[in-house]
Amino acid sequence: MGLITAQGKQPLFSFGIISDVQYADIPDGRSFLGVPRYYRHSVLVLERAVQNWNRLQHLSFAVNFGDIVDGFCPKDQSLNAVKMVASKFEEFNGPVYHMIGNHCLYNLSRETLLPLLKIPSHDCSAYYDFSPTHDYRLVVLDGYDISVIGWPEDHPKSMEAVSILKEKNPNLDKNSPVGLNGLERRFLMFNGAIGREQLEWLDQVLQNATDLKQKVIICCHLPLDPGATTPEAILWNYNEVMDVIHKYKCVKVCFGGHEHRGGYSVDSHGVHHRVFEAALECPPNLDAFGYVDVYDDRISLVGTDRMKSTDMVFDS
Numbered sequence: 535m536g537l538i539t540a541q542g543k544q545p546l547f548s549f550g551i552i553s554d555v556q557y558a559d560i561p562d563g564r565s566f567l568g569v570p571r572y573y574r575h576s577v578l579v580l581e582r583a584v585q586n587w588n589r590l591q592h593l594s595f596a597v598n599f600g601d602i603v604d605g606f607c608p609k610d611q612s613l614n615a616v617k618m619v620a621s622k623f624e625e626f627n628g629p630v631y632h633m634i635g636n637h638c639l640y641n642l643s644r645e646t647l648l649p650l651l652k653i654p655s656h657d658c659s660a661y662y663d664f665s666p667t668h669d670y671r672l673v674v675l676d677g678y679d680i681s682v683i684g685w686p687e688d689h690p691k692s693m694e695a696v697s698i699l700k701e702k703n704p705n706l707d708k709n710s711p712v713g714l715n716g717l718e719r720r721f722l723m724f725n726g727a728i729g730r731e732q733l734e735w736l737d738q739v740l741q742n743a744t745d746l747k748q749k750v751i752i753c754c755h756l757p758l759d760p761g762a763t764t765p766e767a768i769l770w771n772y773n774e775v776m777d778v779i780h781k782y783k784c785v786k787v788c789f790g791g792h793e794h795r796g797g798y799s800v801d802s803h804g805v806h807h808r809v810f811e812a813a814l815e816c817p818p819n820l821d822a823f824g825y826v827d828v829y830d831d832r833i834s835l836v837g838t839d840r841m842k843s844t845d846m847v848f849d850s
Contacts, residue, residue: 553791596835761799
């Protein structure tokens with residue numbers, strides 16, 4: 535007998551979610567905006583998440599939305615810190631799918647990081663897709679495909695990112711949005727873009743999903759809709775990505791992290807966008823994780839404490 539929810543219907547499948555653990559063995563601190571950050575406590579949030587997921591028993595897999603170790607982690611501890619946090623995920627009784635965030639790349643190169651997180655990779659890229667059932671496909675995007683973080687300085691993708699920032703952000707400090715207005719404030723060094731090759735791959739994947747009559751869930755560390763996040767936290771070329779997504783009717787939900795306070799919106803094409811609250815910003819004994827029940831006509835996020843539960847019903 536499978537899980538029966540309050541709606542009286544069994545999910546097609548379910549999976550655990552957590553975002554922005556950003557562990558570091560350092561005293562608590564604050565973000566640039568003054569929001570408290572609990573660097574050592576965050577791994578306890580992860581431990582409780584895994585215990586909760588295992589206790590539920592009906593979860594097929596879990597997804598980590600990036601930034602498992604913080605940029606303030608002492609660099610001589612980076613490798614061991616990533617290994618330790620990754621080992622906590624391994625305690626889940628099922629597969630865990632990771633994606634990279636900016637803080638991951640502050641600590642380790644792609645060459646070192648991707649194998650540690652078992653991210654399927656080609657030429658150090660970090661985008662991939664998988665189908666947990668024949669009805670659905672999850673597409674994991676690499677939001678730092680074009681970025682000044684994580685690539686060697688002379689790499690074409692790094693050089694393209696430098697060029698974009700030079701054109702779009704006149705500040706000496708490329709992490710400063712001072713003088714930038716509205717959505718132009720997204721052109722910061724801690725964000726990134728999806729490159730041409732990945733965009734073409736996404737187009738092909740969505741065409742294939744359409745042909746197979748699959749519904750699609752998009753996962754990306756960086757949010758893709760301005761309504762679900764602040765301008766400072768969105769993907770540089772979110773508009774190009776959404777143009778590809780809106781070509782098809784198969785994408786129902788886009789999930790993201792990065793914007794620690796979370797967010798939710800439904801865009802002009804009826805696609806739901808849910809940005810997850812950060813584990814890092816949970817005070818002691820509070821949590822931010824959850825699980826997702828996936829149905830034919832909706833997706834329900836069941837959150838814990840700071841992670842707000844959200845019912846996302848599809849347009850008919």
